[in-house]
Amino acid sequence: MTMQLTIDHTTTYRFEEPVHTGLQQLRLTPMTTHFQTVSNWVVYVDGGHLDLGFFDHHRNHVDLVTLDREATEVVIRCRGDIETTDTNGVVGRHFDPAPLWLFRRQTDRTRIGPAIRRLARQVEGETELARMHNLMAVIAGAVEYNTGSSAPDWTAEDVATEGHGVCQDHAHVFIACARELNMPARYVSGYLMMDDREEQDAMHAWAETHIEGLGWVGFDVSNAMCPDERYVRVATGLDYPDAAPVTGTRIGGSSEALSVQIQVAQQQ
Amino acid sequence: MLGKTANGLYWMYRYLERAEATSRLVETGQRIALTRLGSSDAEWRSILQTAGMLQSFEASDEEVTKDAAIDWMLRSRANPSSVLTSIEGARQNARLVRTALTHEVWEAVNGCYMTAREVLARKVGERDLPKVMGEIRQRTALVRGATHGTMMRNDIYNFARIGTFLERADNTARILDVKYYVLLPTVMSVGSSIDNVQWETILRSVSARGGFRMTYGNDYDPGDIASFLILDRRMPRSLAFCVGKIRDNLEHLCRTYGTTPESLARVSYIQDRYLTRDIDSVFDDGLHQYIQTVLSLIGGLGAQIEIDYRFYE
């Protein structure tokens, strides 16, 4: 029921032209909740420095990084230990500062079209919970999980039209459909411990929706399940750009090359 | 003070100085055209070249005539250094740095702009030229007067002055660069009326006929003229005077800010190495070579000041 995880996550940017000025927001720090306890979590940056930290309007911890002038490589590394508990995906009561209605608003990335509407219409079930489980199944059936098959800026409608995508795309489709069904929904970025390997090349993403009586509940379409103790919740938002691990702006530093190394290991 | 403000002050005063220099060249050109009988178009070519405007003028596909040249120098918006665009540039920068200026300076520069827009709204006929130029010179003089009379002698003032003297040094050096050949001892033929006119052109274009006469009498000697324009620290448009002033202004900034930036080393180098010597040694080095070196050193000094005082990001 509980699990001890060690996470080590390195993101490296390489620029052909040196950076003139640049800033990056990092949403890479998981918070301690009643289902995850975070300890020894540290974030370091090479090629830039941590200027300040704050909590955003989704209560994510954000670090602001100023890139070094003339930097050609920026390395962001975070690591720490987390003890997780299985709650069958139930995150619980909404106590964020953001009002629930905010999570019913579609964003640019979840804006609906005929394909999303078609999916939402197929959903059935007696209760909100049943309908959301059914929605997860409907999407899993309609959108095939396929790494490298989608573009990072696809909208939910693009994904539903194309019929394939990665975890980010599954989450966007789920959120768009849930909101179309008038349910508050949000995007979650985090880590997933895999049973068969420790090395990963991307963070994981899933969706949460707010169900009367239960509060927020997670749904991972890509794995067709609600998050359990293998999941670590890092940041939430209305969509990917809102919760993205690294977002930035830069002058100079053209031709960016990005590499990500993630290790999620269970402590023995 | 903001880096941008220092930059704006510097350019405001550079533009004012440029407007004056250009209007002086227009008057010089007209004056020479009056005193010569032959074709004056070649002379206008030379005037345009002295003002650093020949290339841009030729690109505009107009023929070099007296009227076209005067209009180009006075009013053309396609010419980034015409009197009108310079005054507009000065006023634009003044708006940018308005909080650094006294009310009097702002009003003077705004008044200068309004006058220039009015008197340069249409082509200026030959007969009106002296009056129009006079009005503009009065207006720019008013800005200078308000600057001297009302501004604190702080960093604001010093950046304004650096702009003034860099532009002025640049103008004088450019005139010398274009006309150097008439100052060479080898072509000296005393008493030739052609050379007399050329020498007078040079002196007129830096408002220095009177000063020169006061110092050297009525006989023009190219060595004396070169010395006067380059090395004489009493002459307010000589290279030595301008560079000396810039050095004073930079030293003032160094005392105010408690720093010793690269630009101070550069200005000292220019002054000590090139402007503290006698004119014979300049001729020995080769006048043209010498002027080009100084011109590029002054350009480099300007660029260094921009870096030292964070004019831009």
Add this chain to the structure above:
Amino acid sequence: MKDEDIFDEMWGRHETLRQPYNLFKHWFDGEEPARLRAKQREAEELFRLTGITFNVYGRAEAEERLIPFDIVPRIISGLEWQRLSRGIEQRVRAINAFLHDIYHGQEIIKSGRLPERMIADNDAFLPHMIGVNPPGGVYTHIVGIDLVRTDDNQFYVLEDNARTPSGVSYMLENRETMLQMFPELFASNRVKRVETYPSDLRSSLSACAPPGAGSSPTVAVLTPGIYNSAYFEHAFLADQMGVELVEGHDLSVVDGRVAMRTTQGYQPIDVLYRRVDDDFLDPLNFNPDSALGVPGIMDVYRAGGITIANAPGTGIADDKAIYSYMPEIVEFYTGERPLLENVPTWRCSEPDALAYVLDNLEELVVKEVHGSGGYGMLIGPTATRKDIAEFRKKLRARPANYIAQPTLALSTVPVFSRAGLSPRHVDLRPFVLVSPQKVNITPGGLTRVALKKGSLVVNSSQGGGTKDTWVLED
């Protein structure tokens, strides 16, 4: 409208000189019209030389226009002002409390006084402000309340300006001009001073500095630049306050603070009085194409490292759709009846209201919910049939985009014209400064006047002028 429908602030309704104008009238009668005409020209020359101009959007950069200035002051008695300022203060306090609530618990929605969709469907709501506690609890450091008058004791609030109200420089320059031209008037009339506004503004802003700022906080004014229509005012205020006037490219986030690039390196700013819209304020968090803002300023703000005046997201309080709920808002947060009245407003989003508006377009003023500057507006009584037909279409297509109000018989104040004193319609924008300690209302404000006879449009972008506004010491 017939003449007797209109209240004139000098002559009332029945050609009886009203008391506040006594001394002025006496003075005026003793003046030669020719001298006054010369003075009027002198005033314009003064404005032109000082460069008190505004830029007109969509025209060449050189197009800088003067706002016409009329030499006849608009005079308000001390008692009238006292009543007005109590109402203004109440309203401004309510606006501030409303903003805090909207970005925190949203109690007013939970209580059912304000429908959720008014906020949820509103683009002026800024999610990035959720949970932010601005230093000193102040959201609207500077407010302009637009008032119109229809009778002796009847004022209405036409509009609240809670984002970046402009025009205060005209209030100050108008007074300065009057003092220079007619010093004798100020010797006989005891007029409350407005000249302290810049120093009041500076101390009010300083009082809102973040806790770590020390005893003399660094204040700066952020302008979009010299081509902005209100650039003169930005420079004027920075100058009068003795603070730096900065543009986005002068600022960077340095060591966790917003700092300005000076000739001696970066210097951190404590309070930024910004005259740049929310959207353009931070390309990292908002519009990524903005070159006017400071990337990361919202991050510093959320971390408590800077005060932004006014706070981002205050537009939710001066939205025209929210305006119609202001009476409820004032009551909810102050527990008092509103002292200042709203103009009765039909929300076209409501079917009954829409039906009424469509039936009575000829008599109503229809405004776009998000418009400003008098654009996108229909004034029924003076509109052509074609205009009305066009608006009917627009209303049917997007009713929620519009509100409608009765055409008010705005009061008039005389202007000095060829024919002597001639009545023209006016409005009034008092300026309010808010700090944790107090709400400071400058006596008077900016009077805008429609210079065309009978016109109700006072906006400077559409040919309106301004007047000096006097509040008398009683």
